[in-house]
Structures are given as structure tokens and as C-alpha cells.
Amino acid sequence: MVDARVENDLLGKKQIPKNVLYGIHTARAIENFPVSGRRVHSALVKAFGEVKLAAAQINSELGYFERNKADAIEKACSEMSEGVLTEHILVDALQGGAGTSTNMNVNEVVANRALQILNKALGDYKTVSPLDDINLHQSTNDTFPTALKIAAIRLLRQLEQNVLELQESFQQKEKEFAHIVKVGRTQLQDAVLTTLGREMGAYAEAFNRDRWRIYKCEERLRVVNIGGTAIGTGLGAPKKFIFRVIDRLRENTTIGLARAENLIDGTQNVDVFVEVSGILKAHATNLLKISNDLRLLASGPDAGLGEINLPEKQAGSSIMPGKINPVIPETVAQVAIKVMGNDQIIAQSCSAGNLELNQFMPLITDTLLSSLSLLINACSVFAEKCVAGITANELVCKQNAENSTAVITALIPKIGYSKASEILQIVKTESISIKEAVVKSGYVTELEFNERISPEAVCRLGE
Numbered sequence: 001m002v003d004a005r006v007e008n009d010l011l012g013k014k015q016i017p018k019n020v021l022y023g024i025h026t027a028r029a030i031e032n033f034p035v036s037g038r039r040v041h042s043a044l045v046k047a048f049g050e051v052k053l054a055a056a057q058i059n060s061e062l063g064y065f066e067r068n069k070a071d072a073i074e075k076a077c078s079e080m081s082e083g084v085l086t087e088h089i090l091v092d093a094l095q096g097g098a099g100t101s102t103n104m105n106v107n108e109v110v111a112n113r114a115l116q117i118l119n120k121a122l123g124d125y126k127t128v129s130p131l132d133d134i135n136l137h138q139s140t141n142d143t144f145p146t147a148l149k150i151a152a153i154r155l156l157r158q159l160e161q162n163v164l165e166l167q168e169s170f171q172q173k174e175k176e177f178a179h180i181v182k183v184g185r186t187q188l189q190d191a192v193l194t195t196l197g198r199e200m201g202a203y204a205e206a207f208n209r210d211r212w213r214i215y216k217c218e219e220r221l222r223v224v225n226i227g228g229t230a231i232g233t234g235l236g237a238p239k240k241f242i243f244r245v246i247d248r249l250r251e252n253t254t255i256g257l258a259r260a261e262n263l264i265d266g267t268q269n270v271d272v273f274v275e276v277s278g279i280l281k282a283h284a285t286n287l288l289k290i291s292n293d294l295r296l297l298a299s300g301p302d303a304g305l306g307e308i309n310l311p312e313k314q315a316g317s318s319i320m321p322g323k324i325n326p327v328i329p330e331t332v333a334q335v336a337i338k339v340m341g342n343d344q345i346i347a348q349s350c351s352a353g354n355l356e357l358n359q360f361m362p363l364i365t366d367t368l369l370s371s372l373s374l375l376i377n378a379c380s381v382f383a384e385k386c387v388a389g390i391t392a393n394e395l396v397c398k399q400n401a402e403n404s405t406a407v408i409t410a411l412i413p414k415i416g417y418s419k420a421s422e423i424l425q426i427v428k429t430e431s432i433s434i435k436e437a438v439v440k441s442g443y444v445t446e447l448e449f450n451e452r453i454s455p456e457a458v459c460r461l462g463e
Helices: 024-032 042-061 067-081 100-117 130-134 140-176 196-221 239-253 263-268 271-297 327-351 361-385 394-402 406-430 434-441 446-452 455-459
Strands: 004-009 012-017 181-186 189-195
Touching (some): 042 140, 067 100, 067 130, 100 130, 181 196, 271 327, 406 434
Antiparallel strands (some): 004 012, 181 189
16 A cells, blocks of 8 residues: 555554554444445544543543643544544444444544644654553443543533424414414314314423423433443553543543443443433424424315414425425425334344343444434524414414314303204205304304304403
8 A cells, every 4th residue: 555554452453544543443443344435423533532531631631641742632522522633533433343343443543633732743643642541541331431421421411402492483483373363173083162272282282292302301311331441340441540531531521420430330231222212212202293283273275274384495296296295294204204213223123232231232222323413403493493483374273263163162161052052953964154153043052153153252261
């Protein structure tokens, strides 16, 4: 290979492109895992930078690095935590080894970047070693899960804000549509009267629950196993490092992290990710249900319900002129279905670990962070490109309300079930509107009819 450097591992020698920041372990992983075509999630890379930085700082304070070397390593770790070095993490998201390839890719990039800072040749691992320095007092088995939890917490916080924005978008529609009476439906059949505002308010309340669940589930991820090294016994790390690295990581990240009381449990059992995924699945179910409701309410425009209008975003057909599809709710629905499927992947992967370690951590990581990213983007798009632009077809809602059997139910408290049934019979035999039949019956005046179907009346809790 022209312009190459030679690196060694236990399998032998290998030529590495001269100017790349990765090394032999990464090169072998690239060759071994041409699987998904996706790299490790950028949030995990940044979180790994934070884990490596905390470890480097404590190792420096404990006297394992001289000052110049420590400064270079810490600067390289900081750059990784800021996303500056993400492009150099090349291993496939799905890999064998419980994440060792990701950890080694990070170690090699940090080491070689530190060598650059020290004006040393790339691959000069006698000066800065990926294993003896960057991975000092660590293993994949405690750094990888810790980085995953940090990454997930940061994405959960972003998701919570986006769900809040979605909730507020529906709350705004609740206010806008508070005066619009419409038919409420059960089993897709006319039921009783409600308002379009209350319908939107129920959607807002569902997302309020989602937001609270997402906020609370961060607590499940704050307990980490950093310092446990390979299986949670702490073998390979001094006690001072084990106790101090979590404090530094907490300080650096400003996340309330705590070291697991049982580091062996924290290393071998990863059920916490199933719990978090379940919260994401619950949110996905609301997204799917509500996005489909909006599609139904906006169906038409001429032969459907047509009670609301969704923002028109793009032409809907290559053959049917004028057709506009509800593309944003459709996209959101697909994200929701994907996240539900991801939940099953996470459950199976977390239950398939063996003895002291779960070997499927790369799949768990890729799937969980993918679900979080999908939901973050979907909620943002849903709120901004769909919900914020919803308008009401007031005339359609009014006509449906006045001509549906639902309006009769509103009269039962005054005239009773039998008289209400008589009115419906008049409608059928004389082919007139329900309002006309009600007035004709003499049981209810037009003024009383209008009052019974007013927004105040249909929203009143009881008689």
C-alpha cells in the first residue's frame, strides 16, 4: 500500500493508510463487519468522548500520565465529545464483540489525535497507546454501556422537548376549535356530540403523559457500571480510579450519574434498556393512533369526513391531478411502527445475553438510539409541518352535527328515549333534517334545540 504505516496486533501486521486516525483494530473491524452500511450513532461517539475524558483526567491526577501527554489526550477526548472526530469512527453499527470494535475505534482515534497534538507520527503508540493509555483502567464492558446511557439521556431530553412542543401545538388547536361542535364517533359510527377543540385537547393530554414518562425514565439510565471493567469485579483498575471516575463523569456531563452498587449486575443485566424502550413504544402508540385520526378527519376532500384540513405539502399523485396526500401523518405513522418493531428487537437482544455480559450490546445500542432519533425528528415534523397548520371545516362539522343521530342523544335528557325515537322516525319517513323534525315534533323549540347542541352544552360535565 502506497503511503501506509504498519501496525501490529495479536493476529500479526497490517498496513494502515498513513494519514488516517484509526488503527489496526478498526481496520480489521471494517473488513469483518460490512453489514448494515451504517456507522455507530453520533450520540454514542460523543458520549464515548466524555467517558474517555473523565478516565483520562483521573488517570492524570493519579500520576499515570505526565502533563504534556495528559493535556494532549484530554484535548483529543474533548474534541470527540464535541463531535469534531465523529467522522473518524468508521466501524459498522452492527458488530461482534459486544462493542469492542467501537471502543477500539475510539481509543485509536483519540490516541492518534493526541499524537498529532504532540507533533508525533501517527501510529507512534510508544508515545500514546490506544490500549495502555486511552483504555487505561477500562474495558469495553464498562465504557460502552456507560456511553450508551449518557447518549440515551441526552436524546431523551431532546425528545421530551419535542413532545412538549407537539403537546403545545395540540393545545393551541384546542383553543382555536373550542367553539366548533362536531359529531363524536365510536367504532367509526356516529355517537354523541363533542367539540373539535375537546378532540384536540385529548390528543394534547396523551402527549402530556408521554412527555412525563420520557422525563421520568431518565432516572432509569443514571446508574452506570463505569469502573467495573470486564465483568464488574473492578479487576484491572485501582480503587481510587473506580471511586473517582464516576464523580468526574457526573461533574463533566452535569448528569446525575451514579455508580451501580452491584457492578456485576450492572455489567451482565441490561433490562433497563427494555424498560426505556417500552416508554418509547408507548409514545409511538399515541403517535400512530393520533396521526391516523388526523388522516381520517381530513379524508376527502369531497368524499370523506373532511372536518379538518391538513397543510398541503406536496402533490400526491403522478396520475390523479389535484390529489394531495396527508404525507406528514403518514411519515409519523411509519416512524411509530418502526419504533414498535425496534422495541421487540431490544427485548429479544437484552434477554439473549449470556452469563457475565450481553454480547448484543451493539444491536441494543443501534436500535435504541435509532428509535430515539426517529421519534425526535418525527415529533418535530409533526408539530411544525402538520399540527400547527391544521384548520377546521366549520360548515362540514356543523352540518354533520345537525344531521346526525348524535344530536338526538343530546335531547334525551329533556324528552326521553321514546320521543327521541319518534323524531328519528319522522326524519326517515319525511326525508327532512333532524332539526326540522325536532321542531315539527313540538317536543323541543328551535331555541332549545340550538342550546342543546351549543359548545357549552356538549362540553358540560353532566346535566
